[in-house]
Amino acid sequence: MDYLFAKVKDRRNPYRILMADQATYEKPETLSDCIPYEATHVLDDGQWFFVERFSEKHYCLDLITNEKLNSVDFVEINKVDPERMDYLIAYQNTAEFYFQRIFKHTVIRNKKFLHIGDDVEIKEEKNALELKDVPDAVYLQTEDRLYFRKLEAITPIFRGIEELYREATKEEVESFLQNDFINLNDDFCAEKVKKANRKRIALAMNTLDSFSKKQKKEIFDYTNEYFPNLQYDGKSFEISNEEDLKNLLYGIEQRLYTTPVTNERRCASGVFSLNVE
Amino acid sequence: MKKLYRMLISINATALMILMYLIKEKSWIAELGSCSIFIYSIILLFFTKVCLVLRVILKKDSIQSEITEVSITTDGYIAVFLGYIFVALGISSGDWQTLMFVFLIVNIFTYNSQTIYFNPLFCLFGYNFYEIHTKMGTKLYVISRKKNIKGTRGLEFKQLRRINEFTYIDEEK
Numbered sequence: 001m002d003y004l005f006a007k008v009k010d011r012r013n014p015y016r017i018l019m020a021d022q023a024t025y026e027k028p029e030t031l032s033d034c035i036p037y038e039a040t041h042v043l044d045d046g047q048w049f050f051v052e053r054f055s056e057k058h059y060c061l062d063l064i065t066n067e068k069l070n071s072v073d074f075v076e077i078n079k080v081d082p083e084r085m086d087y088l089i090a091y092q093n094t095a096e097f098y099f100q101r102i103f104k105h106t107v108i109r110n111k112k113f114l115h116i117g118d119d120v121e122i123k124e125e126k127n128a129l130e131l132k133d134v135p136d137a138v139y140l141q142t143e144d145r146l147y148f149r150k151l152e153a154i155t156p157i158f159r160g161i162e163e164l165y166r167e168a169t170k171e172e173v174e175s176f177l178q179n180d181f182i183n184l185n186d187d188f189c190a191e192k193v194k195k196a197n198r199k200r201i202a203l204a205m206n207t208l209d210s211f212s213k214k215q216k217k218e219i220f221d222y223t224n225e226y227f228p229n230l231q232y233d234g235k236s237f238e239i240s241n242e243e244d245l246k247n248l249l250y251g252i253e254q255r256l257y258t259t260p261v262t263n264e265r266r267c268a269s270g271v272f273s274l275n276v277e
Numbered sequence: 278m279k280k281l282y283r284m285l286i287s288i289n290a291t292a293l294m295i296l297m298y299l300i301k302e303k304s305w306i307a308e309l310g311s312c313s314i315f316i317y318s319i320i321l322l323f324f325t326k327v328c329l330v331l332r333v334i335l336k337k338d339s340i341q342s343e344i345t346e347v348s349i350t351t352d353g354y355i356a357v358f359l360g361y362i363f364v365a366l367g368i369s370s371g372d373w374q375t376l377m378f379v380f381l382i383v384n385i386f387t388y389n390s391q392t393i394y395f396n397p398l399f400c401l402f403g404y405n406f407y408e409i410h411t412k413m414g415t416k417l418y419v420i421s422r423k424k425n426i427k428g429t430r431g432l433e434f435k436q437l438r439r440i441n442e443f444t445y446i447d448e449e450k
Contacts, residue, residue, distance in 0.1 A: 001339040001435065021337040068342035073413040075442055076336070094341070 003071050005063075005089040006102075007157075015063055015089070016077040024090035025098040025135050031147055035272055039165035039203060040253065042270030043149060051164070054139060054146040059160035063089065064097050064139050082107040082129050087136075087157050095141040099157055106130045168201040176201050177239075181220060182248075185240035197242060200249040207252055223251025226265060278334055283440065287388040289328045290396035291380060293358070296321055297365035298376050325398040332446050335438035340419075344429045346410035350418070354406060358397040409434075421447035 004018040030046035037049040051057065055065045063069075069091050082102060090098040100106075108128040115123045137148040137157065148154050155162045168176065174190040176182075193201070211219065224232040227247045231238035239245050250256060255268045296317050305313040364383075368376050399406075399420060407419045407426065419434060426432065436448040 001337070001341060017338070019336065020339060066342075070340045070342055070411055070413070070415075071338040072340050072417055072437065072439075072445060073411055073415045076439065 001071070002093070003069060003091045005074065005091065006077060006085040007087050007089065008077065008084050009086065013075045015074055017071045017074040018077055018088075020071050023092050024088070024131060025092070025100075026133075027096065028134055028138065028147075031138065034147060037151070037164055038272040039151075039199075040255075040270055041272040048138075048147045048149060049151070050148075051146045051161075053144055055144050057161075059158040059163075060146075061158065064141070068094055082127065085129075088129075088131075090135070097139040097141070098135040099137040099139075099154065100132055100135045101153060101156065102129065106132075165199065166202050167195060167198040168205065172205065173198055173201055176205060181216070181236045183236045183238050185238050188240050188245075192242070193245065194242060197245050197249065200246065200253070204249050204252045219252055219254070222254070222256070223248060226251065226256040226267075279336075282328075282331060282334060283388060284384075285331070286328045286396065286440070287384050289324055289398070290387055291361060291383050292321055292324065293397065294361040294365045294380055294383070295376070297362050298368060301366055302370060321398065322401065325396065325402065328396075329399070329402060329404075329446075332438045332440075332448070335440060335446070338437040338439045338445060340409070340411060340434040340437065343412045344409055344432050345412055346408075347426055347429050347432060348408050349405055349426070350408045351400065351406045354397065416443070418444045419447055420445070422450045423447065 001021050002023045003020050004022070004024050005015045006018050007014055008016055010016075028046075028048070031048055033044075033046060034048040034050045035041065037051055041049075043049065054060050083104070085102045087102055088098075088100045090100075092098065106129055108125050108130060111125050113123045113125060115121050134149075136150070136153045137146060139146045146158075151161065151165055170190060173193050177184060177190055177193075208216065220232065220237070223237075224230065230244055230247050237244070237248050239248065250267055253271075255271060256265070257268065258265050299317060300314060303311075305311060306316060309316065361383075364379055365376070368379065403422045404420050405422075405424075407421055407423075408416065409419055410416050419437065420440075421434065423434075434445070434447050434449070437445040438448065439445055
């Protein structure tokens with residue numbers, strides 16, 4: 001039997017049964033078009049990221065590791081207040097879980113709709129939730145894989161999953177900017193680093209750690225070659241704004257390349273590895 | 278709706294008390310005399326049937342994974358059943374106020390207690406009362422027409438209706 005649960009703000013009974021015997025979501029057709037999660041990859045339309053062996057991860061939910069669920073083990077939701085719900089979990093075909101976050105804009109309060117069918121009539125919706133066509137995340141028990149499209153959308157569901165891709169903390173940004181190869185100019189400092197660059201710094205820190213001194217030098221020369229405007233004296237880059245920092249971080253991530261035939265210089269906005277493990 | 282239904286089956290479960298009192302008082306429908314007992318009984322049975330049919334308004338539920346323990350508890354409710362009869366017989370003649378008050382109190386307790394929804398009259402329609410423990414440690418009561426439940430192997434309840442958090446009624450046979 002298919003169930004629909006809601007996660008509510010309640011420590012003792014966080015999962016409440018909403019209804020049974022009706023499928024809520026359809027399995028997305030494009031689920032087979034998927035790649036392992038890579039922070040740097042920008043998904044195509046309909047493409048999905050996945051996390052393998054999800055049940056072994058510390059951010060996996062206890063609920064979905066159960067062999068089979070019984071609605072009778074869950075308390076019913078009393079005063080149904082959509083704003084008290086965090087997300088919906090649909091359990092379907094005894095092995096599929098679908099997740100949808102609930103936001104203020106998905107709650108429909110006191111809205112009138114013109115229903116156009118055999119009869120045209122005005123219908124009033126006092127308290128409803130909009131169900132998305134495509135859920136935010138899908139977990140298939142048989143494959144033990146979690147599929148999702150936007151990591152930010154599911155981090156409140158799977159606490160800790162952000163470790164897959166996170167922003168650098170203020171301290172990390174500061175220590176990154178204090179590296180020898182960076183020369184700060186024009187009062188540019190850690191406070192001025194915006195979200196996008198903080199995420200790139202978190203990645204670049206790991207990348208840099210894996211490089212030897214010689215490799216680092218190579219990277220800096222390569223960056224300089226593609227961004228001649230980024231001042232480089234052979235030892236350090238002059239960073240005076242977000243754009244400079246972004247270019248340097250692109251260089252560290254080796255996002256810059258030249259097309260082999262047309263000889264065009266390019267920067268990849270998203271990348272994923274083609275190497276087969 | 279759910280609350281109304283719970284109220285209805287609570288009244289139904291205790292209505293036997295009223296029936297007993299009517300018989301004791303010999304309050305017959307005019308001209309029918311003691312044959313009124315049959316009329317009263319038929320009304321009560323009809324009322325019980327209505328309660329059973331109306332379960333469709335309740336939410337669906339199911340138990341499809343391991344049940345760790347099952348036991349039949351219908352016999353335990355004979356005491357409750359006898360209790361209703363003795364109360365009705367114990368009320369002095371013509372004391373309708375006391376009867377109504379006791380009936381009201383018993384109903385409030387039945388309605389608010391999570392498990393005493395069992396109605397002895399359900400037995401006449403082939404229902405039994407089972408106590409079930411699930412793998413997750415939940416203990417619940419299922420009113421079911423299933424016969425010969427022995428052991429938990431392969432035992433499933435696929436078409437339940439939720440009366441309250443602990444009491445379910447089964448639609449399968």
